[in-house]
Amino acid sequence: MTDVLDPPVQLPPPPPSHEMLEEHGHDEHHGPTGILKWITTTDHKIIGLSYTVTSVIMMIIGGAFAEIIRAQLASPNGTLVSLSQYNELFTMHGSVMIYLFVGPFAFGGLANIMVPIQIGAPDMAYPRLNALSYWLYLTGAITMLSGFFTAGGAANFGWVAYAPLSNSVNTPGSGADLWIGGLLLTGFSAIFTGVNICATVFYLRAPGMTMFRMPIFTWNMLVTGILILLAFPVLTAGLIMLYCDRHFGTHIFSVQGGGVPVLWQHIFWFWGHPEVYILALPFFGMATEIIAVFSRKPVFGYKGMVFATLTIAALSLGVWAHHMFTTGVVLLPFFSIMSLLIAVPTGIKIFNWIGTMWRGEIWFSTAMLMAIGFLITFLIGGLTGIYLASPPLDFFTHDTYFVVAHFHSVVMALLMAAMGGLYYWGPKITGYLLNERIGKMQFWFLFIGTQIFTFPLYVLGLEGMPRRVAIYPHDPQWKTLNDWSTFGAILIGISTILFVVNVAVSWKKYPSGDNPWDAQTLEWFTTSPPPHHNFYRLPQIRSERPTWDHNHPEHRSLTHGKHPELTEDGLEKVHSS
Amino acid sequence: MKVEAKVLLYLGLFFGIMNAVYWNWSLENAGGVMMFAGMLLCFLPGSYYYFWSRRMKARPEDDPNATQTSGAGFIGTFPGTSIWPFTLGMGAFFVVLALVFGIWFLIPGLGLAVWALFGATAEGRRGGTH
Amino acid sequence: MQTPALPPQGATVRARRWRHLRRAVALPLAALALSGCTIPSFYASEGATSSSKSVYHLWQWFSIGAVIIGGFVCILVAYAVLRYRRKGDHIPRQSQYQLPLELAYTIVPILIVFGLFAATLVVENKETANPATKVTINVNAFQWGWKFTYPGTNAFVYGQTTQNPEMIMPAGENVHFNLTSSDVIHGFYVHDFNFSRYALPGVRNEFTILAQNEGTYFGQCTQLCGLYHSLMYFRVKVVSQSQYAAWIASFNNPADEAAAKAAAKTTYQQTSSVVPTHGSTTKFGR
Numbered sequence: 001m002t003d004v005l006d007p008p009v010q011l012p013p014p015p016p017s018h019e020m021l022e023e024h025g026h027d028e029h030h031g032p033t034g035i036l037k038w039i040t041t042t043d044h045k046i047i048g049l050s051y052t053v054t055s056v057i058m059m060i061i062g063g064a065f066a067e068i069i070r071a072q073l074a075s076p077n078g079t080l081v082s083l084s085q086y087n088e089l090f091t092m093h094g095s096v097m098i099y100l101f102v103g104p105f106a107f108g109g110l111a112n113i114m115v116p117i118q119i120g121a122p123d124m125a126y127p128r129l130n131a132l133s134y135w136l137y138l139t140g141a142i143t144m145l146s147g148f149f150t151a152g153g154a155a156n157f158g159w160v161a162y163a164p165l166s167n168s169v170n171t172p173g174s175g176a177d178l179w180i181g182g183l184l185l186t187g188f189s190a191i192f193t194g195v196n197i198c199a200t201v202f203y204l205r206a207p208g209m210t211m212f213r214m215p216i217f218t219w220n221m222l223v224t225g226i227l228i229l230l231a232f233p234v235l236t237a238g239l240i241m242l243y244c245d246r247h248f249g250t251h252i253f254s255v256q257g258g259g260v261p262v263l264w265q266h267i268f269w270f271w272g273h274p275e276v277y278i279l280a281l282p283f284f285g286m287a288t289e290i291i292a293v294f295s296r297k298p299v300f301g302y303k304g305m306v307f308a309t310l311t312i313a314a315l316s317l318g319v320w321a322h323h324m325f326t327t328g329v330v331l332l333p334f335f336s337i338m339s340l341l342i343a344v345p346t347g348i349k350i351f352n353w354i355g356t357m358w359r360g361e362i363w364f365s366t367a368m369l370m371a372i373g374f375l376i377t378f379l380i381g382g383l384t385g386i387y388l389a390s391p392p393l394d395f396f397t398h399d400t401y402f403v404v405a406h407f408h409s410v411v412m413a414l415l416m417a418a419m420g421g422l423y424y425w426g427p428k429i430t431g432y433l434l435n436e437r438i439g440k441m442q443f444w445f446l447f448i449g450t451q452i453f454t455f456p457l458y459v460l461g462l463e464g465m466p467r468r469v470a471i472y473p474h475d476p477q478w479k480t481l482n483d484w485s486t487f488g489a490i491l492i493g494i495s496t497i498l499f500v501v502n503v504a505v506s507w508k509k510y511p512s513g514d515n516p517w518d519a520q521t522l523e524w525f526t527t528s529p530p531p532h533h534n535f536y537r538l539p540q541i542r543s544e545r546p547t548w549d550h551n552h553p554e555h556r557s558l559t560h561g562k563h564p565e566l567t568e569d570g571l572e573k574v575h576s577s
Numbered sequence: 578m579k580v581e582a583k584v585l586l587y588l589g590l591f592f593g594i595m596n597a598v599y600w601n602w603s604l605e606n607a608g609g610v611m612m613f614a615g616m617l618l619c620f621l622p623g624s625y626y627y628f629w630s631r632r633m634k635a636r637p638e639d640d641p642n643a644t645q646t647s648g649a650g651f652i653g654t655f656p657g658t659s660i661w662p663f664t665l666g667m668g669a670f671f672v673v674l675a676l677v678f679g680i681w682f683l684i685p686g687l688g689l690a691v692w693a694l695f696g697a698t699a700e701g702r703r704g705g706t707h
Numbered sequence: 708m709q710t711p712a713l714p715p716q717g718a719t720v721r722a723r724r725w726r727h728l729r730r731a732v733a734l735p736l737a738a739l740a741l742s743g744c745t746i747p748s749f750y751a752s753e754g755a756t757s758s759s760k761s762v763y764h765l766w767q768w769f770s771i772g773a774v775i776i777g778g779f780v781c782i783l784v785a786y787a788v789l790r791y792r793r794k795g796d797h798i799p800r801q802s803q804y805q806l807p808l809e810l811a812y813t814i815v816p817i818l819i820v821f822g823l824f825a826a827t828l829v830v831e832n833k834e835t836a837n838p839a840t841k842v843t844i845n846v847n848a849f850q851w852g853w854k855f856t857y858p859g860t861n862a863f864v865y866g867q868t869t870q871n872p873e874m875i876m877p878a879g880e881n882v883h884f885n886l887t888s889s890d891v892i893h894g895f896y897v898h899d900f901n902f903s904r905y906a907l908p909g910v911r912n913e914f915t916i917l918a919q920n921e922g923t924y925f926g927q928c929t930q931l932c933g934l935y936h937s938l939m940y941f942r943v944k945v946v947s948q949s950q951y952a953a954w955i956a957s958f959n960n961p962a963d964e965a966a967a968k969a970a971a972k973t974t975y976q977q978t979s980s981v982v983p984t985h986g987s988t989t990k991f992g993r
């Protein structure tokens with residue numbers, strides 16, 4: 001190692017009267033332990049881990065619902081569950097997966113742990129607010145799921161809760177109210193996490209960590225945070241209106257009192273479409289990091305990537321009514337062109353990922369396989385999204401299995417990226433690697449299972465099978481395709497079991513060291529797991545890859561095919577703007 | 578601070594233009610109002626950051642040539658542990674249960690919330706536990 | 708895709724790259740040519756109305772685009788994955804930007820998107836046009852069934868869940884539809900029309916359909932509307948114009964008139980006598 005960079009400096013000791021950055025090692029010896037430690041912690045890593053574990057449990061619960069749904073559809077006259085149970089199952093499957101798994105896993109789990117470390121911060125900006133987020137999320141999840149234990153069963157109006165089906169006449173009972181209450185709680189938890197991420201990124205970056213040196217994952221989380229703040233309050237307001245309609249006799253969404261049912265759809269999707277990008281952007285970020293690290297190259301087109309993320313955020317606020325094309329009361333051309341345009345930044349990202357791999361040295365670890373699986377599966381989901389953005393094609397496929405297949409391609413891609421994130425960052429969080437053999441098996445089950453699961457659904461949709469039906473007695477020939485899809489779902493289920501097995505098998509077995517992947521960003525500079533306030537020391541930050549620059553000073557990024565100029569003391573010369 | 582401000586201001590500007598097109602063309606008020614509010618939500622913090630970015634000198638994290646020593650010093654107060662988020666969370670939980678199972682759940686709900694409010698404030702004054 | 712370090716080697720690399728590129732474009736086109744010069748259906752179908760056919764063609768063009776773009780990206784990924792697998796502890800060139808390339812894959816997609824949008828507009832305008840018509844059918848959806856009334860005549864059809872009410876409409880003629888709902892949101896969907904529209908409470912949704920092929924088509928509610936949503940079927944029977952006139956005329960006695968008046972006013976609801984038992988082996992006609 002040459003000394004192109006000056007040696008990492010020790011942070012100065014804290015002044016006596018203040019809580020400071022440095023406070024490591026000894027903190028395990030005092031302070032609460034056990035369950036009390038879990039309840040009172042404000043450490044972003046512990047909160048993030050709680051979020052991660054809770055949301056993976058939610059994924060398993062939601063997955064179990066999905067397997068029951070698929071088993072029911074394995075025959076045209078399935079009798080495994082009743083019609084009303086079926087409605088509860090798909091409602092809770094969608095709700096658990098969207099509200100309680102994908103989002104919280106991304107911004108409450110991995111982002112909560114990684115964003116502060118990636119920018120060299122000691123913790124989130126508001127640690128106690130962060131803890132509150134977790135408690136709201138946990139109680140929200142419990143509230144929503146407890147609907148199953150009420151007399152009328154859980155909510156059964158679909159995860160979108162269209163008015164007037166969701167009013168107190170058509171859906172009486174406390175299951176629906178528990179759904180609304182649970183969603184209010186998790187909604188607030190998301191808002192608080194969004195505030196926290198934005199404030200952390202804006203105020204707690206390490207010296208030299210300029211905005212355009214943040215890792216892509218952190219950039220994406222910042223934009224996700226902004227989108228959360230733009231979108232979630234709308235959902236919260238909508239839920240309160242819905243509750244008032246149900247219990248206080250208002251008629252916001254019901255025709256009888258002069259209300260407008262479609263207003264609910266406007267409100268819901270004004271949150272709902274930004275939400276799909278709130279779900280997607282974190283995983284785009286994870287895949288970006290993984291692909292760069294395992295190709296041993298910088299992110300190709302870093303600035304283009306940031307620009308694409310911002311463009312997606314900008315457009316995502318103007319496309320909500322592509323979910324409402326068939327209402328007949330929205331401005332078709334506007335929403336059509338805006339939705340089509342979102343494909344452009346998405347395409348930029350895909351080409352940048354390929355550019356990152358191009359001429360790299362690709363190491364096929366489980367994390368990398370998951371990221372490539374994500375890339376291919378997301379490509380399929382994105383391309384079918386383009387069809388749906390065209391109103392005539394949407395008229396023809398709306399509310400059929402084609403739409404179900406579209407978003408399952410997308411969200412299964414996100415699941416692959418999520419798994420990649422766990423394999424990639426797991427060692428950083430715990431200090432131990434997961435077993436790669438089982439990991440690769442898990443990947444193949446997940447990837448092949450996903451394609452076998454979604455492809456028949458596309459065809460079924462085109463043959464006219466509507467979504468959210470428990471039986472299809474008039475078209476028994478659909479059984480074959482449904483069986484294939486069920487088979488794919490079983491493979492996906494096996495992959496989930498393999499993941500759990502892997503965690504059990506590898507438990508504290510394969511110590512990872514601090515930087516097992518020769519990774520690039522700041523979180524790999526500290527120990528695994530990181531100390532209480534994350535860093536004992538920080539390297540000089542001169543690019544978006546401080547750890548790589550420190551480990552491979554002779555292999556810095558060639559900004560435009562050229563090596564950067566160096567100053568006399570060996571530091572990269574940067575012209576401050 | 579400049580980049581942060583610009584990100585928000587440009588987003589807000591885009592929402593403003595998009596909304597001008599949308600609202601005038603569709604005459605649909607719900608989306609128009611929500612998008613307008615989105616624009617304001619970007620302009621509010623964006624203009625605040627912009628205002629300050631022009632008045633203060635670059636912070637170490639905005640300086641591409643900053644060394645680690647230049648940023649050393651007091652960063653902020655980070656409470657080690659605190660029971661109050663949990664208390665407040667439970668309070669919120671009971672308040673929501675009151676929406677479903679009856680008004681009497683408000684008693685523990687608001688009780689816990691108010692208790693947490695006082696507790697957290699007092700803790701903040703002391704500079705955090707641990 | 709950067710300028711290679713050594714010119715001679717670079718030349719071969721570039722030639723190889725071209726070959727790959729050409730193959731990427733040629734493959735899907737060859738597949739098209741092989742399929743007998745007719746464009747494949749991509750699992751959709753032509754349908755029975757004039758606009759369903761336009762939608763079908765739009766579908767085909769979108770699909771061709773998707774296959775080409777998707778295939779191109781897949782080939783790039785496959786090439787990268789196969790060609791650049793890690794062989795040793797070598798650290799590759801750390802190149803990061805390639806502005807012309809980045810601009811190309813920004814601008815080309817924008818052009819494609821505007822092309823798709825233009826094609827969309829053509830079909831969309833055709834589908835949402837509301838020309839003057841002679842025949843009007845009022846469709847009213849309710850939990851869980853359909854009522855079809857024919858304003859200006861005594862004809863009406865209604866039925867719930869498993870009863871499969873059959874809407875009669877003439878072929879070769881624009882028919883105007885007024886779609887309403889008396890309770891929650893339902894979806895009026897006829898697969899062979901390649902078309903669906905919500906039945907919204909408080910809104911009258913209007914559209915025009917020109918059926919071209921006679922026959923009986925299956926329809927179903929597609930928007931979740933409660934317990935028996937899975938069973939909210941109907942049929943559409945497209946008949947010749949003379950058959951249609953005869954059918955309308957068959958309602959021409961005073962009893963029918965009274966019944967039609969009453970039906971027009973009634974808001975139907977599911978009656979327990981036709982509530983299906985779940986999992987029954989009832990045969991559903993198609």
Ligand code: HEM
Nearest residue numbers: 276279280322323343382385386388389398399403407410
């Ligand atoms: C290229 C980008 C995309 C485009 C153009 C697109 C377009 C669409 C359209 C037009 C619909 C409405 C279909 C209908 O209901 O008839 C839809 C549905 C949906 N999309 Fe996408 N989409 C894209 C990416 C995504 C992403 C990234 C996600 C998730 C992370 C996603 C998740 C969903 C979901 C969950 C639904 C179904 C909502 C429901 O339950 O009705 N999409 N998409």
Ligand SMILES: [Cu+2]
Nearest residue numbers: 273276322323
């Ligand atoms: Cu959307």
Ligand SMILES: [Cu+2]
Nearest residue numbers: 928930932936
């Ligand atoms: Cu229905």
